[in-house]
Amino acid sequence: MLGNDTPCSSLVQRGARFPGKLGPTAQAKTNAMLAAMTLNKDTTPLPEDLRVLLTVIRKNGFAAAADELGLSPAYISKRIQILEGTLGTRLLHRTSRRIALTDDGERVQRWAVRILDDFLQLHDELADAHASPSGLLHLCSSFGFGRNHVAPAVSRLAEAYPALEVRLDLFDRAVDIVNEGFDLEIRVGDDIPGQHIGRQLVSNRRILCAAPQYLARHPAPQTLEALEQHDCLVIKERDNAFGIWNLQREGTAHSVRVRGPLSSNNGEIVLQWALDGRGVLLRSLWDVKPLLEQGQLVQLLPEYSQPANVWAVYPTRLAYSGKLRACVEFLEQHFKGLSL
Numbered sequence: 293m294l295g296n297d298t299p300c301s302s303l304v305q306r307g308a309r310f311p312g313k314l315g316p317t318a319q320a321k322t323n324a325m326l327a328a329m330t331l332n333k334d335t336t337p338l339p340e341d342l343r344v345l346l347t348v349i350r351k352n353g354f355a356a357a358a359d360e361l362g363l364s365p366a367y368i369s370k371r372i373q374i375l376e377g378t379l380g381t382r383l384l385h386r387t388s389r390r391i392a393l394t395d396d397g398e399r400v401q402r403w404a405v406r407i408l409d410d411f412l413q414l415h416d417e418l419a420d421a422h423a424s425p426s427g428l429l430h431l432c433s434s435f436g437f438g439r440n441h442v443a444p445a446v447s448r449l450a451e452a453y454p455a456l457e458v459r460l461d462l463f464d465r466a467v468d469i470v471n472e473g474f475d476l477e478i479r480v481g482d483d484i485p486g487q488h489i490g491r492q493l494v495s496n497r498r499i500l501c502a503a504p505q506y507l508a509r510h511p512a513p514q515t516l517e518a519l520e521q522h523d524c525l526v527i528k529e530r531d532n533a534f535g536i537w538n539l540q541r542e543g544t545a546h547s548v549r550v551r552g553p554l555s556s557n558n559g560e561i562v563l564q565w566a567l568d569g570r571g572v573l574l575r576s577l578w579d580v581k582p583l584l585e586q587g588q589l590v591q592l593l594p595e596y597s598q599p600a601n602v603w604a605v606y607p608t609r610l611a612y613s614g615k616l617r618a619c620v621e622f623l624e625q626h627f628k629g630l631s632l
Contacts, residue, residue, distance in 0.1 A: 339411055341375040342404035344368055345383065349401060350473060353391060360473075416614035425615040426455035432469065433478040436559040437602075438462040441578070442478045445626045452622060456615060464557050470607050475616060477605045478623065480576065490603045491620055494627040498576050498598040500539075501589040505569035512592055513572075516541075516548050523571035524550035528557045537574055539596040546596065576600050578630075602627055 347357040348368065358365040376383050383397035393401060415427060433442045439462060446458050461474075469477050469488070484490040502512075506523075513519050516539065528534050534555075538547050552571045556562050559575065566573035567588055573580075577600075583589040604620045 337375055337378045339408060341371050341378070342400075342408055344371045345375060346401065346404055346408070347473075348372065348384070348391065349393065350471065413612065416612070416616075424455055425453050425618040427615050428457045428459065429476065429615055429619055430459045430461070430474050431476050431478065431619075432461045432463060432467050432472075432474045434480065434559075435462045435464050436579070437480050437576075438478070441602075441627075441630075445623055448626060449619060449622050453615075453618060456619070458619075469605065475606060475613075476619065479603050479605055480600050482599055482601055482603070484603060484605055488605050488607060490605045491624070493602045493604055493620075493624050494630070496576060496578055496600045496602055498574050498600045499580065499594070500572060500574055500592040500596060501566065501580055501584065502572045502592060503567055503569040503589055504587070506566075506571060507590060509569075512590075516546055516593060516596060519548050519550055519572060522550075523552040523554075525552055525562045525565050525571040525573045526550060526555040527559050527562050527574075528555065537598070539574075539598050541596050574598060 344357065344361070347361055348354060351357045351360060354365045354368045354372075358368045361368070372384065379396075379400065381396040381400075382394050383400055385392040385394060431442070431446065432438075438460065443460060446460050450456065450458055467474065467477060469475075478493070480496065500519075510522060513522060519537070524537075526535055535550055536547055537550055538545065540546065550572075554562075554565050554570055556565075559579075562573060563575060563579065565571065566575070567583070572592065573589075580589055584591055604623060606616060606620075
């Protein structure tokens with residue numbers, strides 16, 4: 293496990309994806325399948341075909357899998373046919389609208405995850421041995437933070453480890469990093485799913501602020517409750533309650549219900565509205581500190597803030613991944629250098 297990681301539960305994730313012993317009938321069928329493969333090495337399935345199968349299952353279709361893998365749907369279909377021929381069994385029920393796993397398909401899915409995970413660990417161990425992390429890392433983050441902070445960090449990561457191939461996707465919604473195939477999420481906020489591991493990269497907080505032109509029309513609030521009488525610029529992010537600001541004062545939690553004529557699911561849009569004098573904003577100190585120093589925004593109720601620490605979050609099965617460890621440790625040093 294990476295140093296200073298916070299395991300949010302025991303290794304339930306691995307248990308959830310890698311079930312225990314099979315029943316007698318299922319085990320007999322599996323043993324027969326493996327025995328047949330052993331007799332003829334030409335019938336051993338290729339790891340690439342197993343990866344194609346898992347992608348088809350996760351994306352629930354050939355076209356979507358082909359799009360993710362950068363291949364044609366016809367090629368995906370051909371690889372599945374070859375895999376079924378190799379194993380001597382049908383793995384998928386196909387209809388015009390969806391696919392479904394057969395009983396054997398479910399069994400092969402479990403084995404495919406184990407086999408590919410072992411390949412991944414072997415690759416990472418070899419990479420560790422040569423002190424040169426390589427291979428694909430699939431990262432995700434939120435739009436604003438990802439564009440402004442994660443993307444520059446990834447650029448430096450690529451410079452430090454040229455053998456790494458990094459893909460960064462940005463979202464304005466909650467992401468299921470396991471089912472959506474991500475290795476690592478860089479997220480703001482302490483609400484980490486219990487089945488993952490989190491490593492804090494840097495501390496951060498959100499503060500209340502408004503533009504001078506707004507405060508010229510509306511006297512600055514002197515209490516948290518006074519915000520209810522102000523135009524507040526509300527951001528709908530992930531699965532947070534809309535219109536409720538949860539803040540802390542000297543370690544004590546406080547909540548206030550806010551409203552206003554403008555709201556958005558994009559933090560940069562809301563920040564621009566604040567600069568235009570449209571209302572009160574709750575925003576990360578990382579984003580507003582230069583604006584406060586330039587006088588474009590004024591901090592309100594400075595005794596109140598909202599924790600918004602930056603975390604690296606990843607599935608427990610990747611805890612010993614060499615390339616992941618290199619990435620997380622690099623990001624930790626990068627963000628600490630930017631700490632306020």
